[in-house]
Amino acid sequence: MTVVREYDPTRDLAGVEDVEHRCEVGPSGKLSLFTDLLGDPICRIRHSPSYLMLVAEMGTEKKEIVGMIRGCIKTVTCGKKHDLNLKSQNDTVKPLYTKLAYVLGLRVSPFHRRQGIGFKLVKMLEDWFRQNGAEYSYIATENDNQASVNLFTGKCGYSKFRMPSILVNPVYAHRINVSRRVTVIKLDPADAETLYRLRFSTTEFFPRDIDSVLNNRLSLGTFVAVPRGSCYGSGSGSWPGSAKFLEYPPESWAVLSVWNCKDSFRLEVRGASRLKRVVAKTTRVVDKTLPFLKLPSIPSVFEPFGLHFMYGIGGEGPRAVKMVKSLCAHAHNLAKEGGCGVLATEVAGEEPLRRGIPHWKVLSCAEDLWCIKRLGEDYSDGAVGDWTKSPPGISIFVDPREF
Template identity: 60%
Template sequence: MEEGIMVREYDEERDRLRAEAMERMCEVGPSGEMSLFTDHFGDPVSRVRRSPAFLMLVAETSGPVKEIVGLIRGSVKSVTCGKAIPRNIGAVTAGKHENPLPSPIYTKVAYILGLRVSPFYRRMGIGLRLVRRLEEWFKVQGAEYAYMATDKDNEASIRLFTGRCGYSKFRTPAILVNPVFAHRLPIPRRIRILRLPVADAESLYRCHFSTTEFFPRDIDAILSNPLSLGTFLAVPVAATCGGGEWKWPGTEGFLAAPLESWAVVSVWNCGGVFRLEVRGASRVRRGLAWATRAADRALPWLRIPSVPDIFRPFGALFLYGIGGEGPEAAAMVAALCRHSHNMGKGTAGVVAAEVAVCEPLRRGIPHWRRLSFAEDLWCAKRLAEGYGDGGAVGDWTKSPPGKSIFVDPREL
């Protein structure tokens, strides 16, 4: 049967409806269990379309009636894989003793996502063929590494990538999800939140976060994307008092004289690309969730932690570029999460973030454990040597994880 399968590039005009139908078939979970469904508004390429380079492949049966039985998506971009420490740490310039900051080491990395094979055509090697064909394209694009993300309990996916495709377990970030309630969340009076212009947000990220693992070289394209709802800075109100209201001095001025504590986060509107829906919930669960929402709407001042209506298509906000400094940085992040929650009120069902397991600011991100994932497994593979600056740090796939990681919202 495998010999009758052809792998080719996705053609939007003739493949869209068949690809959607096949993908829906793959999302059907076990009978009686709740399952999370994703609706991409009729655009199967939406999850990679905003990347610098992307490709979608389909596996199609031969014969008079052609059927799409598999698909896969991939994208390529340049990201930080390490940092270079200047050798002349004790440089003397104009009579001043300076410590040069580390500079990022970039490499081209490919991302695999959305691998699907029809339930009726599994165990025929179709998934393996799709992965290998996509990797060939990655190499042509100059990618040195490829990686993919999957649920740590997805044994079939892990077995394919680590057992047959040569990938190794690389990182295990946590996905933290918090519901959007019917009431607004108050921002602590001691914290003030400012919205940064896109140009200033870009310069702040490049100056302060560019050595973070997976930091995208084209951060400007992400921040200026219509789905990016803004970058927000949290500062202590005490900094705005005294000599008048504190004003954003620009990135250079801010980093030259930083506040004792501050935090920053950017917000991405996933609802502009896809909608989520939980199916398979019992009437009892639906009724209990409805009761919490009704009570929350009727008595908003009580701030009842209600369950949003996740049993119908709902949108989500994603927090990315989370960072900050100082003893109160986690509290500042918590305030930014509350601000993002209020932005999503009425339009989004949840607010989500993905961070490294050992991220210091993680304790400031509110989340419901039942909605979150403690470990989102990333597997990686080195495709070739010498394509980018990544060779300067050896084999990145063998490097230990850092404290922080930058998750690109375009790849959700």
């Protein structure tokens, strides 16, 4: 008999960690990615406004944790509308918000699969979502993870919704030079919030509590790139604030923020051959010894490593892609100083600025599948205003608290 209940850190930690280490992330046939949550199974959701973790327990006398699932709820942008009541020649576009739930971290022990445990965990978590007013629920999984896709789109009633790309770049032993034609400016959290709300609040999945994200201890800063020599790139004291900046922007500019995942969880790649490990180590030794060669070395991903996550990527102008590239170089150097193994981000599949984001194809995921479900009895009625039926936009806002 399987019982699903709320996670209790005083007695469930060892059982949860055991299941976590038994479950590999990613489709079979590839190198396996294991997640170390640093002794805190709810670390990946505790920064959200509302969250819950459930465990599946089996047995009568000797009880065993055989599965778990995590979920969180927040308010995000699901569309936009024109405010026709304003007396202006141009309509003001405003965001449409919805209460969205996110399912993540579903794990079932390999010895107890195909017994309906995963389905039971999802249904119990969805009940909690409804009780707390969530209007939609979504999950992220690899497009070729057929078992996960079948569970959610088949048994649980989710539909395929968006297919963003996870872009991952190694952190080299040498620093990357930021273009001398670009000035990188660090914004304080309040100024960053102003910029995001004024320019990106109508972007799909934009979190209404962006201030909580930017003020979180794991947020390492928001950075704006502008052309050197422009009125904003001429040195200290030239930044007028985000509102004024957006009113009179330079020809091209870009922005991104950096989140420290290293203090929440670590990753480890397993299953690599001895030859691959030796080659990787050789590139690191050469890069560290001869940094002027700028060798694209392979970090030590075959033992626990941390990562930084870039989010809130945006910009405008003919040189916006180059501005993003400079910001990524700056973020790389931050990750190097922080002792990270990789630098990652997630963007919409058609995001034009992705051309400025360096990444290795072998480390990245070109098609990360997001599936969505409208909670309630009428989720399949196709009514006007159903977010699940909306076409994708050019960009999405990926919340770092859920990566």
